[in-house]
């Protein structure tokens with residue numbers, strides 16, 4: 472399987488190279504030359520497989536020749552605290568797919584545990600090193616750190632906004648004391664951290680000298696790891712057709728759902744795209760209006776996003792795989808901050824997606840009602856998905872709601888809904904008492920660049 476760019480101006484590359492490249496060198500995103508379609512015999516065989524075995528099969532369709540894949544997958548999901556990895560549970564007349572059984576209790580572990588192992592494996596094969604650099608608003612940073620802690624040939628530098636992530640999120644990063652982990656608390660906002668990371672990646676000599684690597688959600692390996700749990704849920708339910716409700720920020724998780732839908736024709740009906748009040752993608756699906764708004768802080772902070780970095784991948788398919796057209800539209804969006812789609816295109820989008828923008832009140836009410844009626848506790852992100860599912864569901868079609876974080880990660884929001892804090896799982900118990908390490912730096916590119924130069928592998 473070879474990979475092309477949504478903007479059409481790179482020579483096709485192999486999976487391994489696509490993983491190391493992250494963003495395509497022409498500014499586009501990488502996609503397989505052809506999306507795979509599973510045949511009936513494979514699907515029948517997959518039904519009885521345990522999660523890691525299914526992951527090897529599904530990821531294998533995208534990875535081509537990678538003999539170590541089985542071992543890497545096995546290793547990646549051995550860190551999860553549930554034997555099924557992503558268990559499917561019934562909550563009232565909906566299904567919830569729990570994606571939060573990994574080391575940092577959010578769905579990002581599913582992809583970043585594998586990406587850490589892939590990086591280490593590919594570097595060992597090539598005899599190299601890398602320095603991972605990223606900015607986080609909370610969940611991605613800790614999942615990435617836990618994905619590469621203690622690895623040979625990899626140092627990781629994660630910038631978070633000083634005292635602007637939740638206390639639990641901060642501690643999940645700073646209490647990891649492996650010598651290859653460097654937490655930097657930037658005295659500024661998430662956007663300041665993001666701008667610093669961008670500026671350093673744009674310094675090409677520095678980037679090459681330190682072999683800077685990215686872990687953000689545009690990495691194809693992250694998408695492909697997430698395709699697996701959609702397939703897993705479809706096979707577990709064994710219904711004729713299933714809808715999925717997906718709480719969305721960067722369009723990464725739901726794009727994995729789109730790839731799964733193409734992989735299993737007829738088995739996934741509609742993807743219900745759930746946003747919080749940052750409703751860019753809701754406006755796109757319902758009105759064809761993809762225009763940047765101002766970011767508002769909500770109870771589901773991992774979805775407080777107004778530019779969806781994976782949207783370009785879907786746009787490429789919406790454009791009938793026309794890379795030149797996709798490039799022109801993305802350049803237009805970069806210049807104007809908006810794209811408008813006509814009614815015909817909107818109708819086409821609505822074959823794939825339904826959508827709902829869920830208010831803060833509705834989020835709290837959904838956590839409260841689900842707990843009261845079913846004794847099941849949702850985190851605020853998962854509650855956004857469940858609320859959208861209740862609104863967009865169709866008679867007779869089962870809906871699987873993706874639960875993207877454990878409620879104990881967002882204690883304050885949960886306490887507001889049910890009047891008490893959720894019980895903490897072992898990974899978080901006493902986390903405040905553990906030793907922590909973190910460098911506090913001004914929101915200044917030079918200061919961060921100097922810090923990386925001092926502590927980076929080279």
Ligand SMILES: *Cc1c(COP(=O)(O)O)cnc(C)c1O
Pocket residue numbers: 577578579610611688718719720721722723724725773774852853875876
């Ligand atoms: C990152 C995140 C999301 C959004 O995922 P995308 O792939 O950006 O759409 C939803 N919920 C939680 C808990 C997250 O950490």
